[in-house]
Amino acid sequence: MFRILLVDDNSSFRRVVKNNLQDQFPATDIVEAADGEEALRQIASCPPHLIFMDIGLPGEDGLALTRKIKASHPNVIISILTGYDLQKIQEPAIRSGADYLLSKGSIATGEIIALLKSILSEKGFNADGSTGSFPSGRKEKITPLILKRRIWWEPVSGVNSYVVYVSKGRTIFEPDQFSWEKTPGIISKLVVGKTELVLPEEWPEFPVEPGMYYIGITSRDDLGNQSDPFLLSGLFKFHAPPTPSRGGIDHL
Numbered sequence: 001m002f003r004i005l006l007v008d009d010n011s012s013f014r015r016v017v018k019n020n021l022q023d024q025f026p027a028t029d030i031v032e033a034a035d036g037e038e039a040l041r042q043i044a045s046c047p048p049h050l051i052f053m054d055i056g057l058p059g060e061d062g063l064a065l066t067r068k069i070k071a072s073h074p075n076v077i078i079s080i081l082t083g084y085d086l087q088k089i090q091e092p093a094i095r096s097g098a099d100y101l102l103s104k105g106s107i108a109t110g111e112i113i114a115l116l117k118s119i120l121s122e123k124g125f126n127a128d129g130s131t132g133s134f135p136s137g138r139k140e141k142i143t144p145l146i147l148k149r150r151i152w153w154e155p156v157s158g159v160n161s162y163v164v165y166v167s168k169g170r171t172i173f174e175p176d177q178f179s180w181e182k183t184p185g186i187i188s189k190l191v192v193g194k195t196e197l198v199l200p201e202e203w204p205e206f207p208v209e210p211g212m213y214y215i216g217i218t219s220r221d222d223l224g225n226q227s228d229p230f231l232l233s234g235l236f237k238f239h240a241p242p243t244p245s246r247g248g249i250d251h252l
Contacts (some may be wrong), residue, residue: 002129003029008054009040028129036060052081063096070097151194162191165199165216
């Protein structure tokens with residue numbers, strides 16, 4: 001049975017998350033903790049497979065608690081689940097050792113459900129959270145799948161095309177380093193007639209290694225002149241596709 005620990009000092013929020021997860025994954029074992037001390041007791045009693053961790057906890061904050069748990073239980077998956085601005089806490093979350101970073105609004109969007117489905121498949125559990133009949137022993141690399149993301153930007157007057165760039169390093173976008181499409185090691189995507197990109201469908205060339213990525217967006221005129229890049233950053237995590245839930249052999 002897949003075991004989940006919810007760490008949040010808001011009991012009403014814990015109840016909402018627990019009810020949502022149990023509706024989708026009825027065979028999971030979901031336990032709760034209101035602070036770090038209670039969370040550590042739960043982990044010592046029976047380590048979970050996955051922890052959803054709030055940041056603003058009484059006493060020790062969620063990032064410090066994440067570092068402590070990862071030091072003693074490196075195989076436990078930890079997803080920061082927070083109401084704070086994700087842009088401001090991405091880098092601290094990475095430094096803490098967290099595996100995922102989600103907003104509390106991801107409950108309504110379904111991203112938390114998609115994440116758990118992927119983790120269950122990756123770890124060899126059944127779709128409802130029960131223990132799989134056969135262990136997960138994949139020996140070949142499977143093409144990763146990114147959880148669906150939308151990159152968007154405000155339109156620029158008089159412009160109908162944009163170029164979106166991606167890199168794992170921020171310095172590549174510095175004025176003395178950035179040369180638009182000629183920048184060594186950068187990946188770009190031309191976008192015409194709209195101001196968004198949906199991953200992975202509309203940009204299959206997007207890198208598949210998990211981690212922090214920096215996104216630069218430029219506007220381009222009819223002569224091919226481009227603006228300086230508007231810079232975004234985000235934490236991307238990739239997963240194997242889910243295992244089929246049913247199958248069989250029929251006589252034809």
